[in-house]
Amino acid sequence: MKYIDPSYIIRSIPTTSNDRIYCKVLGQGAVHGAFAGYTGFTVGLVNTHYVYLPIPTIIQAPRKVNPQGRRWNR
DSSP states (O other), rough: OOOOEEEEEEOOOOHHHHHHHHHHHHHHHHHHHHHTTSSSSSEEEEEEEEEEHHHHHHHHSSSOOOSSSHHOOO
8 A cells, every 4th residue: 555645746846936926815815705704705816817706606517628738738
């Protein structure tokens, strides 16, 4: 039996400044939404705007990514 720690799979290098800023903005957006009384949402980047996305809408259909496509390689 072999155990693989998932933290090494997710990221094995230190974060970059872009990652830190992105996570900070997402966290601030989540807090602002919660203070405004919203529930059942997540924060995301859509066309260069940070928006509240309702979770039921996000999970209503599975997302598919082509493993040979450009998005998968990114």
